[in-house]
Amino acid sequence: MLFGPPGAGKGTQAGRIVQATGKPQVSTGDMLRAAVENGTELGRIAKGYMESGGLVPDEVIIGLIEERIKQPDAIGGLLFDGFPRTIPQAEALEKIAPVSMVIAIHVEDESIVERICGRFTCASCGEVYHDIFRPCKTESVCDSCNGTEFKRRADDSEATVRNRLSAYHEQTSPLESWYFDRGLLRRIDGNHSIEQVGQEISNLLDE
Numbered sequence: 095m096l097f098g099p100p101g102a103g104k105g106t107q108a109g110r111i112v113q114a115t116g117k118p119q120v121s122t123g124d125m126l127r128a129a130v131e132n133g134t135e136l137g138r139i140a141k142g143y144m145e146s147g148g149l150v151p152d153e154v155i156i157g158l159i160e161e162r163i164k165q166p167d168a169i170g171g172l173l174f175d176g177f178p179r180t181i182p183q184a185e186a187l188e189k190i191a192p193v194s195m196v197i198a199i200h201v202e203d204e205s206i207v208e209r210i211c212g213r214f215t216c217a218s219c220g221e222v223y224h225d226i227f228r229p230c231k232t233e234s235v236c237d238s239c240n241g242t243e244f245k246r247r248a249d250d251s252e253a254t255v256r257n258r259l260s261a262y263h264e265q266t267s268p269l270e271s272w273y274f275d276r277g278l279l280r281r282i283d284g285n286h287s288i289e290q291v292g293q294e295i296s297n298l299l300d301e
């Protein structure tokens with residue numbers, strides 16, 4: 095499980111872990127954004143919470159994960175990115191599947207706004223980029239799939255990021271000690287380069 099504030103690099107590092115381990119990434123944020131784009135009932139419920147930077151209600155998220163865990167590709171294990179985000183979500187997960195490791199990526203609040211406001215992703219494959227920290231190798235061409243369409247998230251404005259940070263500090267960060275108490279937490283410093291953080295994570299996965 096990858097744990098950390100908005101913009102910590104969970105999605106960026108998840109992409110690398112998926113390549114290295116073959117385990118599917120389960121990002122509740124990505125699942126909710128897809129639901130909003132497709133105009134489903136789930137998307138209709140989630141949209142307002144996401145736009146304001148608040149958390150989507152626990153029962154909605156728990157239902158989503160219960161369904162996801164039943165998919166055949168979950169049998170060999172999953173990589174959670176951005177789930178759980180509250181203690182009730184962690185308690186629900188504990189009842190349905192064991193957690194082997196929680197990697198908490200630490201980044202200062204001041205760096206987060208800069209990271210989030212410069213983020214863009216490939217519209218075809220979802221590869222995560224940054225205007226300054228992770229530009230495409232060839233301008234406007236995705237390194238991974240050669241796609242040329244990119245998008246920016248509706249909730250990546252400075253005002254919304256501040257709300258997402260408050261939600262993180264108030265509702266999500268208490269989970270760190272919850273997992274520490276269960277002996278599952280590993281902390282890493284996310285203020286280094288994407289490669290350095292990736293190396294630290296792969297050292298942990300080799301443990």
Ligand code: AP5
Binds near residue numbers: 099155223
């Ligand atoms: P979600 O999509 O999970 O967003 P988030 O937690 O706010 O995290 P982000 O995706 O913004 O950041 P990230 O850590 O993945 O960073 P990234 O790798 O992209 O959730 C969105 C919303 O959905 C929530 O606000 C909530 O409403 C709802 N939601 C989702 N899950 C929920 C749940 N379980 N319960 C309730 N509600 C839920 O990196 C960011 C940028 O920084 C990129 O541009 C990247 O290139 C750059 N970068 C990455 N690493 C580095 C580095 N080391 N150095 C420099 N730049 C870097």
Ligand code: MG
Binds near residue numbers: 105
């Ligand atoms: Mg993400």
